[in-house]
Structure formats: C-alpha cells, structure tokens
Amino acid sequence: MGTQEKLATITEVAEHLNCSTRTVRRCVDRGDLICVRLTGRSLRFRWEDVHAFVASSIDQSQNDAQALDAFIHNYTEGGGL
Secondary structure, three states, X not given: OOOOXXXXXXXXXXXXXXXXXHHHHHHHHHOOOOOEEOOOOOEEEXXXXXXXXXXXXXXXXXXXHHHHXXXXXXXXXXXXX
C-alpha cells in the first residue's frame, strides 16, 4: 500500500512563505498557487506545489529585474523618454 503525502494547511504555507493567510488565498484566487479545496473555505497544499510557486516567483522577479535594467539602460543611453 502506498504512503499518503501530508498536505499543508493555509497557515503552514503562510508561515513557510512568511506572509499572511490572506496573501496565500489571493495567490490561490489568481491561479498562481495550486491547492486542494475541501469543504467551505478550507484549503490544503502539496509542498511540491508550494515550492514550484516559490521557484516561479523567483524566475518572474529575475525577469522583471532584467526588464527594468534594460529600460534604465535604454532611458539613460537614449536621453530619456
């Protein structure tokens, strides 16, 4: 018989990400963070999905930083807007 993975609560995920449960819920509502919906407003999370969300957020932040660097370079080299 296979082992069952322990699912994390929204509170555990919020503590892990150092944010509020409201922020976690907003990420779920936007579709950025995958969860399992139980009854009512109860949510559970697989840790691998939480880690994938963090990795995706880091990648997006790096892309945003590169785009900002390019904009600043073009702005300063081109004499402004």
